[in-house]
Amino acid sequence: MIGQSVKLTTIRGIEVGLHYSWFIIFSLITFSLTTRFASEHSHWTSVEHYTVAIATSLLFFSSILLHELAHSFVALAKGIPVRSITLFVFGGVAQIGREPDRPLTEFQIAIAGPIASAVLAVGFGFVSHLAGDQFEHVAALAGWLSSINLMLALFNLVPGFPLDGGRILRAALWRLTGNFSKATRIAAGSGQLVGYGIILGGIWTGLVTGSWFSGLWLAFIGWFLLNAAQESVLQMSMRSALSGLMAEDIMARDCPTVPGHLSLVDLVHEHILKTGQRCFLVSQNGRLEGLVTLHQVKAVPQERWGDSFVVQAMTPIDRLHAVAPETAILDVLRVMEQHDVNQVPVTQDGRLLGMITRDHLLRVLYANLELGAHKGVAIGAGDPKTQPGLSRRT
Secondary structure (H helix, E strand, O other): OHHHEEEEEEEOOEEEEEEOOHHHHHHHHHHHHHHHHHHHOOOOOHHHHHHHHHHHHHHHHHHHHHHHHHHHHHHHHOOOOEEEEEEEOOEEEEEEOEOOOOHHHHHHHHHHHHHHHHHHHHHHHHHHHHHOOOOHHHHHHHHHHHHHHHHHHHHHOOOOOOOHHHHHHHHHHHHHHOOHHHHHHHHHHHHHHHHHHHHHHHHHHHHHHOOHHHHHHHHHHHHHHHHHHHHHHHHHHHHHHHOOOEHHHHOEOOOOEEEOOOEHHHHHHHHHHHHOOOEEEEEEOOEEEEEEEHHHHHOOOHHHHHHOEHHHHOEEHHHOOOEOOOOEHHHHHHHHHHHOOOEEEEEEOOEEEEEEEHHHHHHHHHHHHHHHHHOOOOOOOOOHHHOEOOEEEO
């Protein structure tokens, strides 16, 4: 999600950004708060209404950021990398590098967010009380922030995955059953029930109370949670299907090689179009120099293909993100995601053993999923120590 965001800053190595959808919800909340303050404090000027509303909105999203930072700092303390935090239309999401390796760690990371929101609720409530009538603007701002942070803490404790309460539920089930995959499936099922419940609540709100905006917003939140829970089940199936496989198990050993002095037009007509291959190793004077892909060829204007050479378009060997043959496929997939590459070379002691492409990896995944679903093949339960991390949503 960080790729579709505006980067704000980096905190302890964690990229913090705003998804483009954040600007929509920021505008809606600011408008709603302006209307609220105009109704409750009619003696204020329009400038005061807008100023306090904007300040309140900014502090609200700062509260969400602190909620996500609480998750992230606990994860970092437990040795789990955190890639990014993104604020978007439904709150915040922290991208962690992998799942916790034991139930207690899962619980500690999950509970940190609601605790942070509860502390903020108490803090803003104290500020509102101190401000009183003497600092009316501050009291109004802090009072709303106290209430919304309390609601944020309580809502996130609802036992529906991937909410924090759902992750706490997963930690408990994981501790009881000793099976991470089973715990995830049950918690995700609970998340789907919560999603359906919120959707029905939104419909009821719109039909019975006539508050169509609130009802629609609730329905969207429920829909989001429902999809997030279903996505969690799908991701778990994918991870289970790929668990136990290593790079050497699926790598292609007969990688096509082209010389570095070959022109791009010859590469396209003599190699890409005739073979359908999308990537080629580049050899120069009998030595491996790099990798050239169809994507890199397309980045060069077509009218320049005749006087451009493979060696100019390729990725040099020292910039390739190589993996060892014993690397777990789930870790290979993580490398592809982190560096946004579609091919990963497999090397050992400086020698190229083979290549893994995203297309080939997906074909292996689909084959394992199909066999696991239709032929009863026992697929591994998946070790959370080796699985790419999921997002934590608030």
